[in-house]
Amino acid sequence: MSTTDDDPREIVLRPDRPANGGEAVGRLDGLVVFVRDAIPGELVRARIVDDSRERFVRAEVVEIIEPSPFRVEPICDAARHGAGCCDLAFVSVEHARDLKAQVVRDALGRIGGFGADALDDLGIASTPVTGLGDSGTGWRVRTRLGIDSAGRAGMHARHGSGIVAGHSCAAPEAGMLAGLDDLELTPGGDLAIVADMDGGRHIIEIAPPRPVRRGARRGARGAAQATRRRREQPRAQRVVEGSATAPHRVGDRIWQIPVTGFWQAHRAAPATYGQTVVDLVAAAGGCGDGVVWDLYGGAGVLAAAMIDVAGRADLGSVATVHVVDSDAAALAAAEATFDDGIVEVHRGEVATVAAQLPTPDVVILDPPRTGAGAAVIGVVADADPDVIVHVGCDIGRFARDLALFGDQGYRVQEIRAFDAFPLTHHVEVIAALVPAHRRR
Numbered sequence: 001m002s003t004t005d006d007d008p009r010e011i012v013l014r015p016d017r018p019a020n021g022g023e024a025v026g027r028l029d030g031l032v033v034f035v036r037d038a039i040p041g042e043l044v045r046a047r048i049v050d051d052s053r054e055r056f057v058r059a060e061v062v063e064i065i066e067p068s069p070f071r072v073e074p075i076c077d078a079a080r081h082g083a084g085c086c087d088l089a090f091v092s093v094e095h096a097r098d099l100k101a102q103v104v105r106d107a108l109g110r111i112g113g114f115g116a117d118a119l120d121d122l123g124i125a126s127t128p129v130t131g132l133g134d135s136g137t138g139w140r141v142r143t144r145l146g147i148d149s150a151g152r153a154g155m156h157a158r159h160g161s162g163i164v165a166g167h168s169c170a171a172p173e174a175g176m177l178a179g180l181d182d183l184e185l186t187p188g189g190d191l192a193i194v195a196d197m198d199g200g201r202h203i204i205e206i207a208p209p210r211p212v213r214r215g216a217r218r219g220a221r222g223a224a225q226a227t228r229r230r231r232e233q234p235r236a237q238r239v240v241e242g243s244a245t246a247p248h249r250v251g252d253r254i255w256q257i258p259v260t261g262f263w264q265a266h267r268a269a270p271a272t273y274g275q276t277v278v279d280l281v282a283a284a285g286g287c288g289d290g291v292v293w294d295l296y297g298g299a300g301v302l303a304a305a306m307i308d309v310a311g312r313a314d315l316g317s318v319a320t321v322h323v324v325d326s327d328a329a330a331l332a333a334a335e336a337t338f339d340d341g342i343v344e345v346h347r348g349e350v351a352t353v354a355a356q357l358p359t360p361d362v363v364i365l366d367p368p369r370t371g372a373g374a375a376v377i378g379v380v381a382d383a384d385p386d387v388i389v390h391v392g393c394d395i396g397r398f399a400r401d402l403a404l405f406g407d408q409g410y411r412v413q414e415i416r417a418f419d420a421f422p423l424t425h426h427v428e429v430i431a432a433l434v435p436a437h438r439r440r
Helices: 093-110 116-121 220-234 269-283 301-308 328-337 350-354 372-382 394-407
Strands: 009-014 022-027 031-036 041-052 058-064 128-131 142-149 153-156 163-165 191-193 200-208 238-243 245-250 253-258 291-295 320-325 345-346 362-365 387-392 412-420 430-435
Touching: 009 022, 009 031, 009 058, 009 301, 009 430, 022 093, 022 116, 058 238, 093 116, 093 394, 191 320, 200 350, 200 372, 200 430, 245 269, 253 301, 253 328, 253 387, 269 301, 269 412, 269 430, 291 301, 291 350, 291 372, 301 320, 301 362, 328 345, 350 372, 362 372, 372 394, 394 430
Parallel strands: 031 058, 128 412, 291 320, 291 362, 320 345, 362 387
Antiparallel strands: 009 041, 022 031, 041 058, 142 153, 142 191, 153 163, 191 200, 200 238, 245 253, 387 430, 412 430
């Protein structure tokens, strides 16, 4: 590895492992280098784009000198033109899953504190990241686009606040992005697009955020945070196509979910995660007396999975499921879907609400990317459930949460990983935990 003679910011190196975030990691004279658009094992020329940290730098590939055998022609047109959607579109789908499995093992060891023997006992080295039955394209049923200054919808650029219009992403289901150029849209706004259970399309335009207040002083990070806060604030919406809610089916149940609300992006994910939660609870000893907490439960898809197979010999009965979330619309969808008296919904901050619930036998956790965190984990551990099933969509925060549960006396019994976001670096992970003093 070396710098080039022509440009001291250009380096030549061979990264040797994947990083959480989609980059490849190498070393230059002892300095860690995170390289965007590289595959571990290939020799690349890269340009340093961020050297603001003492311990590492970030770089982007400018030339592939010795390509990996797993490098493919990017299959996402939007990503090829600078969008931030399919950041691993240049890696074969099968090899991308292998890289994600390496990232899972690394995060569990480095952040979660799992030793090599513990990881081997869990089968992490040999357990693959499982695909959800697709080839990597056409899997997404909900997406969010930006609208540029000319009123054209497109994916958000990988760097900055630009919009990549005129180039479609490979992830949405067929027809979801068709004909968008014919729509009259408001520059600076956003589009939420959903394909429902029958393939019907629903489009909501979200008005532009309010302008930035003039005179405020802030650096680049502060400006980015201010922009994010502005976009997260309530904004006017209008139905462009379809309706404001979209029907989604899992098993025999149908949920009416706001187009701008949360639903799993991959069509197969809700059923897959539900079945996985059921299997993990059954393998850990079942439901006990049947009191279940579904924390960050949203519309109650995982609650439904438990209820619909209750009575199975290895699972036991489900008496009550307490669904807790701060999203009023999601809980309204849950209330409209469940009419059997088993589900009780609770709106509020998860740690505060959960501390007031009846003692659980099973706790299901499906937090946002920020993870559950110490406060929620403390409340769950204090409740002393027999089984905890933790769903994580950010492997770093997930590994941190498992370490916190370990500090509270829980051990991981099984971990499964899923490629629920093909062509991207994201990986979904689900773990079952039981009290360390109870051997199942």
